[in-house]
Amino acid sequence: MARDRKPSRSRRARIAAASVAALAIGGTALAEVPVSAAGRPKGHDVSSHQKNVNWSKAKSKGATFVYVKATESHTYRNPYYGQQYHGARNAGLVRGAYHFALPHKSSGRTQAAYFVRNGGGWRADGWTLPPALDIEYNPYGKRKCYGLSKARMVGWIKSFSDEVKRQTGRRPVIYTNYNWWKRCTGNSSAFASNHALWLARYGSTAGALPKGWTFWTFWQYDNGGSLPGDQNLFNGSLSQLKKFAKGWGALDHPLRQGTDGT
Secondary structure, three states: OOOOOOOOHHHHHHHHHHHHHHHHHHOOOOOOOOHHHOOOOEEEEEOHHHOOOOHHHHHHOOEEEEEEEEEEOOOEEOOOHHHHHHHHHHOOOEEEEEEEOOOOOOOHHHHHHHHHHOOOOOOOOOOEOOOEEEOOOOOOOOOOOOOOOHHHHHHHHHHHHHHHHHHHOOOOEEEEOHHHHHHHHOOOOOOOOOOOEEEEOOOOOOOOOOOOOOOOOEEEEEOOOOOOOEEEEEOOOHHHHHHHHHOOOOOOOHHHHOOOOO
């Protein structure tokens, strides 16, 4: 997921090297939709790196939904959030907001409250995706799990989720990748029953899922392509995407019941 603040030059070099190694293990990142997921609604996610997005162009290239970065930690708000979030809606895209977590900076409750105050809300209008929590490797330092134990990390995520649910009425979508989740939460299954999964894996298939989840709702499969920002897919039809936006929970998705639905 895109971050708005850049790490040091040496840190960027290490991240780049790690990314190359990960791709060599996990599969080559693709600029086009993976064959295994063709036909599913295409979308993307953006942050301040994309600045003022040409939304009509994005829609003409097939975008049906987008997640827009709203906040990071409890002090940062994306300065392009208004143009990106409202511009996407005006162009006819289903859109939602996401928060980039820095669990070592403040509590989950504090960051959730900041997120909701600064764009992380939700409305049952069929055009607003649930708020999303982006939780992954620490991009700013060596402590990949932010210095938290597995139990404390699970507690942090629960605190964030509970506050989002209290203020918006929806549980947040959880964006993560399998390796981080296993390393930093102990592969916890505590959230699978009532949180939709937004899986990050660059390759031709989605690969392993964190424990408890039996399917992904969103899949980020590449960090570059025809749409601005990262490339994503929704695991269902366009009508299901709009139902999910309007109020479907993680348990309501037809894939949970072993069917593909329409």
